[in-house]
Amino acid sequence: MIKWHVFPQLALMLIAALVYLFFAHYPTDSSSWASWVQAFFAPIAIGIAVGVPAWQQAQKRNDERLAKAEQVGIISEIVKAGLEAANELVDSYTNVINASEMVTFRVHLPRVKNLVSEFSKIHLHELPTKEVVKICIRARHHMENLYAEIESAEEARTRDGLLITEIPTDGLVTVIHHLKFDLKQFENEARTIKEWE
Numbered sequence: 183m184i185k186w187h188v189f190p191q192l193a194l195m196l197i198a199a200l201v202y203l204f205f206a207h208y209p210t211d212s213s214s215w216a217s218w219v220q221a222f223f224a225p226i227a228i229g230i231a232v233g234v235p236a237w238q239q240a241q242k243r244n245d246e247r248l249a250k251a252e253q254v255g256i257i258s259e260i261v262k263a264g265l266e267a268a269n270e271l272v273d274s275y276t277n278v279i280n281a282s283e284m285v286t287f288r289v290h291l292p293r294v295k296n297l298v299s300e301f302s303k304i305h306l307h308e309l310p311t312k313e314v315v316k317i318c319i320r321a322r323h324h325m326e327n328l329y330a331e332i333e334s335a336e337e338a339r340t341r342d343g344l345l346i347t348e349i350p351t352d353g354l355v356t357v358i359h360h361l362k363f364d365l366k367q368f369e370n371e372a373r374t375i376k377e378w379e
Contacts, residue, residue: 196225250310251375257304257318258368261361264297264325268358271332291336294329301325314371321364328357 200222209215267290301322309315331353 251372254314254368254372258365260297260300261321261365264328265361267294268328268354272354290332298325298329317367324357324360
């Protein structure tokens with residue numbers, strides 16, 4: 183891999199060497215001058231011929247790397263949205279004023295269902311690394327679990343007429359824990375991809 187930061191130093195060393203040789207063997211006739219002109223401009227021409235395509239390739243790799251990191255970032259946004267929905271539900275349990283007040287799950291069910299649907303649209307073979315694929319599969323599973331937990335709580339509320347304080351939250355809290363871990367892993371992977379050489 184070409185390290186672009188060393189090119190200025192190499193160019194300065196080459197120029198210094200040519201200037202030293204020029205004055206050490208100062209041209210005295212036209213053929214000497216022609217040789218020196220060639221000596222100065224040949225490395226420049228070679229540098230351009232080699233450097234420009236190499237620089238373009240490096241830019242292309244950099245763009246691809248940033249696109250991959252952005253792709254991982256988009257997936258982590260889906261996980262964040264799922265976490266928000268789950269946290270809102272848990273907050274509604276803990277911050278309820280009236281113990282007889284019921285939680286409205288109907289707002290969250292379609293929202294989480296949409297997030298599960300977004301996960302199903304992700305083409306695993308297009309993801310940048312095997313690790314991202316693993317995290318994505320795991321996060322999708324946790325998002326499906328979140329949907330199941332919310333659906334189960336809604337059924338318990340409507341079927342059994344449970345009070346808000348009687349609806350079990352253990353499953354939701356577990357899913358939140360898993361989703362937080364997934365989110366952290368997505369963010370770490372995105373950072374790693376951005377740092378690729």
